[in-house]
Amino acid sequence: MGDIMDEQEWEMIPHKILADLRDEVHILKDKMSQPSTRKDMVDSMIELKRSIDQMHDIFKTALDTTGKDDHPEILAKLANIEKQNEQIAQALVTVAELVEQMHQKKVQPAEPEQSFAPPPFAAPPSFAAPPQFAPPRSRAPSRASMPLPPPPPPAPRKGLLGKIMR
Known part of the structure; x- marks a missing residue:
């Protein structure tokens, strides 16, 4: 048993x-x-580091390439554009001055010159009656009774573009 x-x-x-x-x-x-999760994570981090290093190298190369002034055609085009901008600015100033001059001519209408001086002294006419076609002589209004014309309004001051846009 x-x-x-x-x-x-x-x-x-x-x-x-x-x-x-x-x-x-x-x-x-x-x-x-x-595969172990820890090992996978370490491998993924190593691969990510490699990719970031490659991207860093690419961006560094691109920065070095574009940072240099070895592009004479681009510099020539920029100089040409700068000259054109200067010419355009000068033309705008000239146009603004012309517009301002034309505006000033419109504001100052041609007023007939009024002479408040007495007529020149002349010998009295030898004939007794005035000619029939002449208007009857009336007394010229005195200076005191004539109102003065209003002064011209001051020209508004605006910037360069404001002068052109009027």
Whole structure:
């Protein structure tokens, strides 16, 4: 009877141990088939660093290339544009001056010159009656009774473009 008990115990322990070992083997196989998360993350970070270094090199090369003044055609075009802008500015100033002069001529209408001086002294006419076609003589209005014309309004001061846009 002692032998039978020993066999049962013996059989139980090995089956349990075998089952545990089998489970551990399956877990190890699963770990081997799936890459570790930590290792993946480290690999991804290394790859990202490499990509960033490449982009840095590309931008550095581009900056070095564009930062140099080795583009004579671009510089010549910029100088040409600068000259054209200067000519346009001078033309705008000239046009503004012409418009201002024309505006001043419109504001100052040609007023007939009024002479308040007495007529030149002349000898009285030798004939007695004035000619029939002449209007009857009337007294000229005195200076005191004539109102003064209003003064011209002051010219509004505007900037360069305001003068052109009037």
